[in-house]
Amino acid sequence: MNTPLRQFALQAACAVLVLSLIWPYFGFQAGAIPWAEASFVIGFLAFTVACFTRQPPWWRLIHALFAPLVWAVSQWSIDPGWFLLAFILLLLVYRGALTGQVPLYLSNSETVDALENLLSGREDLRFADLGAGIGSILLPLARRFPKGQFAGVENAPLTWLWGRWRCRAQPNLDWRWGNYWALGLSRFNVVYAFLSPAPMAELWQKVKAELPVGSLFISNSFPVPDVAPDEVIEVDGRSGRTLFCYWM
Numbered sequence: 001m002n003t004p005l006r007q008f009a010l011q012a013a014c015a016v017l018v019l020s021l022i023w024p025y026f027g028f029q030a031g032a033i034p035w036a037e038a039s040f041v042i043g044f045l046a047f048t049v050a051c052f053t054r055q056p057p058w059w060r061l062i063h064a065l066f067a068p069l070v071w072a073v074s075q076w077s078i079d080p081g082w083f084l085l086a087f088i089l090l091l092l093v094y095r096g097a098l099t100g101q102v103p104l105y106l107s108n109s110e111t112v113d114a115l116e117n118l119l120s121g122r123e124d125l126r127f128a129d130l131g132a133g134i135g136s137i138l139l140p141l142a143r144r145f146p147k148g149q150f151a152g153v154e155n156a157p158l159t160w161l162w163g164r165w166r167c168r169a170q171p172n173l174d175w176r177w178g179n180y181w182a183l184g185l186s187r188f189n190v191v192y193a194f195l196s197p198a199p200m201a202e203l204w205q206k207v208k209a210e211l212p213v214g215s216l217f218i219s220n221s222f223p224v225p226d227v228a229p230d231e232v233i234e235v236d237g238r239s240g241r242t243l244f245c246y247w248m
């Protein structure tokens with residue numbers, strides 16, 4: 001079971017447990033269920049289980065707050081359609097977070113400068129960005145290296161559309177809709193990824209199997225576990241972004 005499913009199961013199990021106790025109790029007395037108190041008990045129980053099962057700290061916080069927040073928001077009597085709309089919008093932008101634990105956050109201009117320095121003087125540049133976001137890396141690099149070929153693949157619909165619009169007039173940039181796991185890497189000699197810790201071990205297997213000898217794999221912020229990078233570039237002390245470079 002992947003992490004979001006496991007967390008969902010944990011929260012749901014606590015909610016079902018608490019409700020299965022208080023529902024008959026108040027039902028037999030023909031009394032109203034105290035939803036506020038019930039939500040805090042669910043939150044407390046979920047937090048406790050999350051601690052005992054050693055979930056990451058941010059998940060413990062989410063488990064503690066989820067049910068109380070659901071209760072609090074239900075007090076505002078907001079039309080459920082708005083929640084559906086918010087859910088759809090979030091899904092259109094953050095699909096990667098749900099399906100592969102890779103949310104959207106963007107590379108900054110300091111990273112573009114660092115990549116330009118790293119790649120300057122390279123002939124025959126064939127660059128791919130796996131999970132290209134809105135083209136924050138690809139578009140400026142494609143402008144700075146007009147002779148290079150650039151490709152980006154993105155699978156969150158709204159993010160892809162926004163990137164498609166931004167990159168529409170860049171002739172050396174191939175902006176694709178799709179899944180980076182399905183993208184063949186053998187045509188590229190530089191592959192850039194700014195993802196999350198979750199896919200790095202598996203991605204490394206793909207990169208090793210497909211990238212030609214002499215090519216470069218660059219991961220922003222998330223090193224490949226148990227593999228020493230050939231070069232580490234500290235991009236910007238303030239944001240703590242680091243480029244981990246691996247030569248094939």
Ligand SMILES: C[S@@+](CC[C@H](N)C(=O)[O-])C[C@H]1O[C@@H](n2cnc3c(N)ncnc32)[C@H](O)[C@@H]1O
Binds near residue numbers: 135
């Ligand atoms: C952290 S963002 C990086 C965006 C961009 N590369 C940058 O540096 O600004 C990661 C992106 O990968 C996308 N993504 C996640 N899983 C993906 C997948 N399996 N296939 C394609 N894109 C994916 C997300 O939607 C998100 O836009």
